[in-house]
Amino acid sequence: MQPRNFRRAGAARGFTLLEMLAVIVLIGIIGAVVVTQVGKNVDKGKYGAGKAQLTTLSQKIENYALDNGTPPQQLQDLLVRPPTARNWQGPYAKESELHDPWGHDFGYKYPGDHGSFDLIFYGQDGKPGGDGYNADVGNWQ
Secondary structure, three states, X not given: OOOOOOOOOOOOOXXXXXXXHHHHHHHHHHHHHXXXXXXXXXXXXXXXXXXXXXXXXXXXXXXXXXXXXXXXXXXHHHOOOOOOOOOOOOOOOOHHHHEXXXXXXXXXXXXXXXXXXXXXXXXXXXXXXXXXXXXXXXXOO
């Protein structure tokens, strides 16, 4: 005699639509939290990279000043020799280095209020003033 396979009622039951929707909503909530946290870390990284880029660009301006006697009149003078540069050894920078990680131009003033030149990273918003990741950082700080 062979054993018979009897199915009990509900033993081969699958997931209901409601259970599947609950799992999908849960995955969506977890995904939203992860994306939010990653987004904050990206902004933090870009802000830190902008401050580091400010330091590097400031050194390139000082290299220009060592070669030519004074800092450049404008940042574009680091790329293309201006007529007033007597010992230009450039280019001192690449075009992409004149923009912060968010694509905004660095602020530049010659002569500067805080030294021979002022170089300013305006933060995420690209505008003077602000708090957090919108805060300005200058080469004199």
